[in-house]
Amino acid sequence: MAKREGTPTFPEGNREEPSELLRELVAHLRQNRTQLREEWVVRITETRLLTAMTKEEIFAEATSVYDSYVEALETEAFEALQAYARNLSERIIPRGVETHEVVGIVLLLRDVLARSLFAKYQTDFKKLNRILDAYEPAANRIANTVAVGFVQERERVIRQQQEAIRELSTPVLQVRERLLILPIIGVIDPQRARQLTEQLLRGIRTNRAKVVVIDITGVAAMDLTVANNLVQTVEASRLLGATVIVTGLSPEIAQTLVTIGVDLGKMNTVGDLQGGIEQAERLLGYKVEKLAEPR
Amino acid sequence: MEVPILKQGAVLIATFQAALSDADLNHLRMGLVQQVVKFRSRAVIVDVTAMDVMDSFASRTLREIAHMIRLRGAETVIVGIQPEVAFAMVQLGLTLEGVATALDLEEGLAYLNEKFKTAN
Numbered sequence: 001m002a003k004r005e006g007t008p009t010f011p012e013g014n015r016e017e018p019s020e021l022l023r024e025l026v027a028h029l030r031q032n033r034t035q036l037r038e039e040w041v042v043r044i045t046e047t048r049l050l051t052a053m054t055k056e057e058i059f060a061e062a063t064s065v066y067d068s069y070v071e072a073l074e075t076e077a078f079e080a081l082q083a084y085a086r087n088l089s090e091r092i093i094p095r096g097v098e099t100h101e102v103v104g105i106v107l108l109l110r111d112v113l114a115r116s117l118f119a120k121y122q123t124d125f126k127k128l129n130r131i132l133d134a135y136e137p138a139a140n141r142i143a144n145t146v147a148v149g150f151v152q153e154r155e156r157v158i159r160q161q162q163e164a165i166r167e168l169s170t171p172v173l174q175v176r177e178r179l180l181i182l183p184i185i186g187v188i189d190p191q192r193a194r195q196l197t198e199q200l201l202r203g204i205r206t207n208r209a210k211v212v213v214i215d216i217t218g219v220a221a222m223d224l225t226v227a228n229n230l231v232q233t234v235e236a237s238r239l240l241g242a243t244v245i246v247t248g249l250s251p252e253i254a255q256t257l258v259t260i261g262v263d264l265g266k267m268n269t270v271g272d273l274q275g276g277i278e279q280a281e282r283l284l285g286y287k288v289e290k291l292a293e294p295r
Numbered sequence: 296m297e298v299p300i301l302k303q304g305a306v307l308i309a310t311f312q313a314a315l316s317d318a319d320l321n322h323l324r325m326g327l328v329q330q331v332v333k334f335r336s337r338a339v340i341v342d343v344t345a346m347d348v349m350d351s352f353a354s355r356t357l358r359e360i361a362h363m364i365r366l367r368g369a370e371t372v373i374v375g376i377q378p379e380v381a382f383a384m385v386q387l388g389l390t391l392e393g394v395a396t397a398l399d400l401e402e403g404l405a406y407l408n409e410k411f412k413t414a415n
Contacts, residue, residue, distance in 0.1 A: 198378065198379075198382060201379075201382060205398065208398060208402070232382075232386060233385075235385040235390045236385045238396060239381040240376060240378065241398040
């Protein structure tokens with residue numbers, strides 16, 4: 001190793017560049033891969049992490065994590081590592097693996113590798129310090145990156161599920177040709193109200209509906225914003241050539257609407273869903289006749 | 296920009312393009328009424344399927360067109376308002392009140408047929 005000009009020489013030998021130290025430590029981690037990985041898996045099992053996975057699964061994932069870890073140390077390509085972490089999370093979250101387990105195993109790996117460095121450089125304390133100076137920031141960054149990647153993936157899944165729940169809870173149903181029913185149940189917040197309107201308008205266009213019955217029997221309470229949104233839904237539906245009948249207004253909601261001065265002239269309301277459907281059928285030119293008694 | 300106006304029996308069909316300037320809209324207002332007079336049309340269908348935005352000027356012009364045409368004894372139907380446009384319009388309070396609307400050209404013609412049938 002060549003001395004740099006003007007750099008004082010230390011009695012214990014020449015100073016290495018940080019990148020050389022990293023290379024040395026990566027080489028050591030690669031050489032002892034099998035043994036260190038085995039040690040890590042043992043520690044994982046001892047600490048009772050990843051209990052949702054079988055021993056074979058743990059070993060397979062451990063191999064890929066170990067290799068990615070060492071590669072991240074070598075290349076310092078943390079974006080690639082984050083992508084890997086999200087990918088790994090996508091695989092293991094459905095298996096019921098928790099955040100503390102993922103963070104836990106990464107920290108265990110960091111410890112196992114650190115211990116092996118202590119063992120290797122125990123005779124040269126100053127060199128050990130320099131090696132750790134190179135190792136520790138990188139190892140911490142790795143632990144951080146993997147944890148963040150895992151959490152981001154969990155958040156993405158949660159958002160996806162919330163979206164699915166929202167869509168499920170506002171189905172737009174065709175009960176006759178040109179007749180749609182939108183049964184609303186539960187709490188409507190402004191975001192859900194908006195989503196409802198968009199879904200309904202798309203449904204009107206897709207099904208070529210001429211009448212829509214919006215049933216709010218299942219809605220407990222309504223505030224000004226949501227009441228206005230309902231009026232807007234009625235008006236927007238008209239622009240697409242559909243008539244809206246609102247059914248199931250509870251006495252409380254009726255009171256609310258009158259109190260806040262919603263222009264009820266703009267709304268076509270009927271007492272209950274049955275009445276609403278009957279009126280819709282009349283508007284569409286249907287006549288329903290009973291031909292026989294139920295069997 | 297010229298807006299094509301087609302004649303289908305007693306009905307005139309005007310198909311709006313995507314980006315109509317205020318000048319285009321003004322021009323159209325006069326032009327449509329003149330055509331209604333010339334052909335003695337009973338109705339006008341304005342097809343706005345291609346419009347992906349509808350501002351307050353366009354909305355007001357459509358209402359004015361409908362009113363002017365009604366003074367000539369003819370009916371106006373606006374068809375083809377897209378869901379996203381309808382949503383944006385009502386949020387701005389542009390409801391095209393007093394003007395008949397239908398989902399598309401087919402529905403617009405069906406509506407007019409019904410109306411003429413019951414009128415005759």
